[in-house]
Amino acid sequence: MRIGILGSGDVARTLAAGLLRHGHEVLLGTRNPVRLRDWLKAHARSxxxxxxxxxxxxxxVLLAVRGSVANKxxxxxGTSHLLNKVVVDACNPIADQAPVNGVLRFFTGLDDSLMERLQKEFSVVRFVKAFNSVGHAQMVNPDLPGGPPSMFICGNDxxxxxxxxxxxAQLGWQAEDMGGVEAARAIEPLCMLWCIPLLRGEGSGHAFKMLRA
Ligand SMILES: NC(=O)c1ccc[n+]([C@@H]2O[C@H](COP(=O)([O-])OP(=O)(O)OC[C@H]3O[C@@H](n4cnc5c(N)ncnc54)[C@H](OP(=O)(O)O)[C@@H]3O)[C@@H](O)[C@H]2O)c1
Structure with missing residues (x-):
């Protein structure tokens, strides 16, 4: 597949490298493509x-930019370039304020989510939340005891x-479909939970798994 990535940060680069490894082509979008010169040299087909x-x-299209500027x-x-396209939304609505005792602050409330706001503004886009509930170090083919972890996804389409x-699945996860766009209210805060061990100095070698009877 040809995957357009909106972003040039850790998530954009990590997922781009993983997708290239699985045979996809990627183009990273940024306000400053020069910044990616060395990265591009090291990654063929990018x-x-x-x-x-x-x-x-x-x-x-993969959306991997700072949550507060995702709409920008x-x-x-350009909406015309996104008409009917699948946009994988990896963003989290992290506020500028400092975390409290390892707990990040969000600029959304419990009855709201970033992806719902985006889906309302860009109604021609088919958003799917994914890859927001794990740090970039574990994002591609994580090798954890207990097998492939769960990637919680949601969206209307x-x-x-x-x-x-x-x-x-190609990137080593079991997708768990939580339903429509409103489920982003529950999936986005998983980022807060995932970051607590990280911010308390316990590293980034963890991920969530849904266990069923
Ligand atoms: N880091 C992680 O481990 C991780 C894990 C899961 C989810 N996430 C989420 O994934 C998203 C990306 O995270 P990240 O750490 O890779 O990068 P980031 O530092 O949160 O965001 C970097 C990107 O934001 C864009 N950006 C910043 N200000 C902008 C503006 N005013 N207008 C347009 N674009 C702007 C930058 O564009 P330019 O390229 O033009 O500078 C850059 O591509 C975030 O929402 C984050 O919460 C992060």
């Missing part, structure tokens, strides 16, 4: 351009979730 270039390029990045990408579940 390229960089503007947010709009990435949105145009992708059969599937999507506007720069069943076909889009099937596509994303396939990518999630």
């Amino acid at each position: 390229s960089a351009g503007s947010f709009a270039d990435a949105a145009r390029f992708g059969d599937v 990045a999507l506007r720069l990408a 069943a076909d889009a979730k099937r596509t994303v579940s396939g990518l999630v």
Whole structure:
């Protein structure tokens, strides 16, 4: 698949490298493609351009920018380039304020989520939440005791979730579909939970797993 990535940070680069390893082509979109020059040299079949270039390029688009500017990045990408496309939303609504005793602050409340806000503003896009509930170090083919961990996903479009579940499986996760876009209210805060051990100095070698009887 051709995957357009909106972002140039740790998540964008980590997922881009993982997707390349599984045979996909990637184009990373950023306001400053020059910054990716060395990264591109080290990764064959990758390229960089503007947010709009990435949105145009992708059969599937991955959104991996600071949560507070996710809508700005999507506007720069251009709605016309995102029409009906699957957008994998890895973003979290992390507020600027410092964490309290290892607990991050969010700019959304419990009856709201970043992905719902994005789905409302960009109604032509098929958003699927994924990859937000694990640190980038564990994002690609994690090798943890107990087998593949769970990747909680949600979104309103069943076909889009099937596509994303396939990518999630390639990257070493079991997708757990939690339903429509409102489930982002529960999935986004998993980032807070995941970050507590990290922020308390216990490292990043952990992930969630759903166990069923
Ligand atoms: N880091 C992790 O381990 C991790 C894990 C799971 C989920 N997440 C979530 O994934 C997202 C990406 O995280 P990250 O750590 O890779 O990177 P980040 O530092 O949160 O975001 C970097 C990206 O945000 C873009 N950006 C910043 N200000 C912007 C603006 N005013 N307009 C447009 N774009 C702007 C940057 O664009 P330019 O390229 O143009 O500078 C860059 O691509 C975040 O929402 C984060 O909460 C992170």
